[in-house]
Every structure is written in structure tokens, then in C-alpha cells.
Amino acid sequence: MGLEFLTPINEDVVQYAAALNVYTIGSKMVLHTQEHGIPDLEGVTVALVGVPEYRGAKYTISDPSNLEELRRQFYQLFPGNWNVTIADLGNIEPGASVQDTYFALKEVTAALVKQHITPIVLGGTQDLTYATYRAYDQLDQMVNLVAIDSSFDLVFNDEGLHERSFLNSVIQENPPNLSDYANIGYQVYYNSQEAVDLMEKLFFEYYRLGEATNAMNTMEPVFRNADLVSVDMKVVQGTDLGNAPGTYPNGFNSREICGLARYAGISDKVSCYGIYNMVSTEKCYQLTAQVIWYFIEGVNYRFHEYPFGTKEDFLKYIVPVDDTELIFYKSNVSGRWWIEITNFGNSYNNFVKETLIPCTEQDYIDATQQNIPERWWRIYRKSVN
Numbered sequence: 001m002g003l004e005f006l007t008p009i010n011e012d013v014v015q016y017a018a019a020l021n022v023y024t025i026g027s028k029m030v031l032h033t034q035e036h037g038i039p040d041l042e043g044v045t046v047a048l049v050g051v052p053e054y055r056g057a058k059y060t061i062s063d064p065s066n067l068e069e070l071r072r073q074f075y076q077l078f079p080g081n082w083n084v085t086i087a088d089l090g091n092i093e094p095g096a097s098v099q100d101t102y103f104a105l106k107e108v109t110a111a112l113v114k115q116h117i118t119p120i121v122l123g124g125t126q127d128l129t130y131a132t133y134r135a136y137d138q139l140d141q142m143v144n145l146v147a148i149d150s151s152f153d154l155v156f157n158d159e160g161l162h163e164r165s166f167l168n169s170v171i172q173e174n175p176p177n178l179s180d181y182a183n184i185g186y187q188v189y190y191n192s193q194e195a196v197d198l199m200e201k202l203f204f205e206y207y208r209l210g211e212a213t214n215a216m217n218t219m220e221p222v223f224r225n226a227d228l229v230s231v232d233m234k235v236v237q238g239t240d241l242g243n244a245p246g247t248y249p250n251g252f253n254s255r256e257i258c259g260l261a262r263y264a265g266i267s268d269k270v271s272c273y274g275i276y277n278m279v280s281t282e283k284c285y286q287l288t289a290q291v292i293w294y295f296i297e298g299v300n301y302r303f304h305e306y307p308f309g310t311k312e313d314f315l316k317y318i319v320p321v322d323d324t325e326l327i328f329y330k331s332n333v334s335g336r337w338w339i340e341i342t343n344f345g346n347s348y349n350n351f352v353k354e355t356l357i358p359c360t361e362q363d364y365i366d367a368t369q370q371n372i373p374e375r376w377w378r379i380y381r382k383s384v385n
Contacts (some may be wrong), residue, residue, distance in 0.1 A: 002111030005104035006049070008034040009090045013068050017075050025293075026075025030087040038089065046118045046296055047083040049075075050091035053104055053353035055098040056127030058164040059246075065278040066285070067091065067122055073289035078144045082300040087117075102131040109135035113271050118299060125151065125163040129230040132243060132272050136227065144242040144269070145170065148260055150209070150235050150248060151190040152183055152199065157220055163277070164221035168314050171202070176378040184260065185209045185252060203382040209250060216259055221358035221375075223260075224306070224336070231275045233259075233288060242281030246257045254287050258294040264289070265298020268306035303334045312337075326376065328364045329356065337361050341379055 008014075014033050017026035029041045041047070050067040071088065092108060095101045105121070108131045112119045121132060129147070147153070147167075154167045161169050170178055182205035189194075199206045205222060212219055217322045225227065238247030240254045252260070264270050273295055278284050305313075317328040327340040338356040363373035 002107035003038055003089070005092050005108055006032060006038060006090045007093050008032050008037075009071070009088055010068050013071050013249075016072055016341060020076060023078055024075060025079050025086065028079065028086070029075070030085060032088065032090040039087060041115060041117060043085050044087045044117050046120055046299055047087040047089050047112055048122060048292070049089050049105075049108060049112075049119050050122045051101065051124040051128055052091060052099065053094045053101045053124040055094070055101075056125040056162045056166075058162050065123075065280055069282075070122065070278070070285045070288055073285045074292055077289060077293055079136060080297050080300065082296065084296060084300050085119035086296065087353055102128070102134070104243065105246075106135045106137075107130040109272055110138040113139060118270070119272050120286075120295065121272065121276075123274065123278070125343055126232050126274075127161055127163045127166040128231060128274040128276060129228075129274055130161060130166045130169050132230075135272070136177055137175060139367060141177075141227070143177050143228055144180045144182075144226045145178065145228045145230065146182045146184065146222055146264070147230045147232070147319075148184045148235050148252075148257070149230070149232040150185060150187045150251065152186060152195050152206070154191075154195045154198065156192070156194055180204070180225070182226070183207065184212050184219055184222060203378055205378070209252070213252065213256060217259060218267060218360055218362070220263045220266075220336075221360055223263045223270060224358035226264070226267060226270050227272070229264045229270055229273045231257075231273075231291070233275060233278045235285065235287060236287065239355050240287060241279050242283035244279035244281045244284065247279060253291070257287070258290055261291045261294040262298040265295040266301055266303070267298070268302050268304055303331070303336075305331055305334060305336070317364060319364070321367055321370055321372055326367050326372065328359070328367070330361075330364075339363060339373065339376055341376070 009031055020026045032038050052067055054064050092104045108118050152167055153164050155165045159165050184207050186206055187209050234247055235251050236257050237251035238249055241247045264273060278288055313332045314329040319326045329338045337359050339359045341355050341357055357375055361377050366373055
């Protein structure tokens with residue numbers, strides 16, 4: 001149930017895939033076609049779902065994204081040495097109202113995640129993130145949301161749900177399933193001080209563009225704790241998107257946005273990945289296709305270290321800091337680090353379900369120098385307020 005909202009891929013695109021080199025992604029994918037309908041999803045790992053819905057735009061979009069062209073750009077790429085099966089399930093066409101589209105996307109996302117298939121949602125505007133977030137209502141779990149975006153998409157006047165205000169709905173509306181939120185790449189001049197203050201008040205994580213680009217490897221733990229990732233493609237600098245109208249002079253470059261996509265893919269927890277606000281240029285479609293490629297590359301190389309069934313494959317480090325002990329774990333498989341949250345009492349469980357929080361080796365080094373990591377402090381402050 002839920003997949004009945006999907007419409008087949010355009011026949012021209014199906015024929016394009018059929019004519020490709022047999023080693024390309026397009027020739028190996030499982031496709032939803034008019035002739036054969038929704039394919040058997042047994043063994044499928046990730047699935048593309050297009051949602052050409054733009055009524056949530058804050059400003060008029062005169063030239064919506066061409067998802068068929070994006071598909072052509074992605075299909076012609078060659079896969080890595082992957083052991084994943086990819087499906088393209090076609091589109092969710094806009095409903096009679098934008099709320100109808102939200103409902104359909106929520107149902108499709110929930111249906112796929114229940115089958116342990118990771119949907120890659122291709123928007124459309126970023127307000128569609130709210131629909132994917134609401135899909136977790138059916139999955140009986142709290143949600144950690146990570147947005148790669150130049151703004152928090154948070155407003156302080158009642159404008160309703162749109163691409164620049166979807167975080168309001170995520171935070172405020174019931175059921176309150178948001179466990180944590182992190183923003184990567186925000187630019188101060190696109191966010192009010194009131195929005196920044198609210199991020200701090202709610203103990204959310206937020207990383208300025210310069211902070212992220214100066215130490216890209218420190219962004220990996222942020223994704224390791226995420227369930228849902230939302231990417232606004234306008235977070236990429238305009239020159240790398242073909243200098244299309246509506247793009248910005250500053251942002252991540254092509255290599256950086258692909259690196260972030262791989263971090264998201266390699267996370268064992270990420271179960272839905274959305275890409276929104278593409279601009280209609282060949283460069284943008286080429287880059288977005290490569291972002292999808294890197295996300296799938298990451299999925300293929302997941303270490304399956306979460307949740308922890310046993311700590312036998314981890315080295316344990318106990319670091320005395322002042323009057324407390326910080327406990328770190330390092331994986332013998334991936335070399336990644338976690339910090340254990342202890343001594344906070346039961347109040348911590350009101351906020352997040354994890355007791356092991358992803359961190360970096362630098363966090364461990366800082367602790368040995370008697371500097372408690374900011375990640376630990378953030379959870380501590382959240383638990384006592």
C-alpha cells in the first residue's frame with residue numbers, strides 16, 4: 001500500500017535507458033514503466049521518486065526542474081563496484097491541492113522505508129521535506145533531521161507551510177516526532193538573529209558554511225545520527241549551477257556537496273534522502289546526478305555498525321575530565337568514533353534514543369587535553385533544561 005500514488009517514467013526516458021551502454025546505471029536499474037507497471041521491489045536498496053510539486057515556492061519559479069533531464073544525466077553514469085539494486089519508481093504528480101501531494105509523498109515514503117528501501121526524493125521545493133518527515137509517524141520512531149541549506153527555513157510570522165517555513169511545521173505540529181535537527185552550510189546573512197537564537201534555545205546543531213568547508217570531515221558524525229536528510233541545491237555556489245537566476249554567489253562547491261552526499265549515504269541510519277530546489281541548467285542536472293551517485297556509493301559501503309549489537313569490535317577509552325569520566329568507543333572496522341552519554345539520568349531519554357553519540361577523533365583528543373567536546377555539552381544542556 002502507498003505506492004499507488006506513483007506514475008510511470010516518461011516513455012521517452014525509458015527508451016533512452018534501453019539504448020544506453022549495458023554497463024551504465026540506466027541499463028541496470030529497475031524501472032516503473034507504463035508497460036510493466038511498478039516493478040518487483042524484492043532486493044531493491046534505493047529508489048528514486050520524483051515529485052514535481054512547486055506550489056510551496058515562496059517566490060515564483062518560472063522554469064521548474066526537468067526531472068526527465070535529470071534522469072537522463074543519472075542513467076548515463078557508470079556505477080561503482082556496487083552491490084546495490086536501484087529502482088526508479090517514477091513520479092508523484094501534483095494533487096488537486098498541495099496537501100494532497102504531501103499526503104501521497106508521506107504514504108510512498110513510509111511504504112518504502114517499511115520495506116527497508118531508501119527513497120531518494122527528487123523535488124520540487126523543499127517544503128516537501130515536511131511530508132517525508134511526517135512519514136515517520138507510521139514508523140513509531142523519533143526523527144533526526146539534517147538539512148544542507150543556506151537558511152534554516154524558519155519564519156516568525158504566520159505564513160503557512162512553504163519552502164522557507166517548513167521547519168516551523170516540523171517543530172510545532174503534532175505528533176512531535178522531532179528528536180534532533182542539524183543544519184549544515186547556513187549563511188548568516190540569510191537568517192535572522194531570532195532564528196539563530198531559536199536554534200540555540202532548542203539545542204539544535206548548526207554549522208556555518210565556512211565552518212563546514214574548513215573541516216569537511218567533522219560533518220560526517222552529523223549524518224551518522226540522521227534519519228532524514230534534506231538538500232537544498234541552492235546551497236551550492238551559483239557558478240557550479242550554471243549561474244542560473246535565483247542562485248547565490250557563495251556556497252558549497254561541486255566536490256563538497258558530493259562529499260556530503262557520500263557522508264549521508266554511508267550513515268547506517270539515514271533512511272530517506274531528499275534533493276530539492278534544483279535550477280534548470282545542464283550543470284545543475286549533471287551535478288545533481290553526481291550527488292545521487294555519491295549518496296548511493298555511500299549506501300553501498302555502509303559498515304552496519306548501528307545499532308550496536310555488540311561492542312566487541314570497538315576499543316573503549318575512558319578519559320577523566322574534572323569530576324566526570326568521558327567514555328569513547330573507536331570502531332576497529334571503520335575507525336569512526338562515538339562518545340557515550342552517561343550520568344544524565346532518565347531525562348536524557350526524553351530527547352533522544354541514542355546513548356552513543358557519533359563524534360570525531362578530535363573530540364577524543366580534546367577530552368584528553370581536559371576540554372569537554374561541544375557535542376557532549378549540547379546533550380548535557382538539553383537534558384537539564
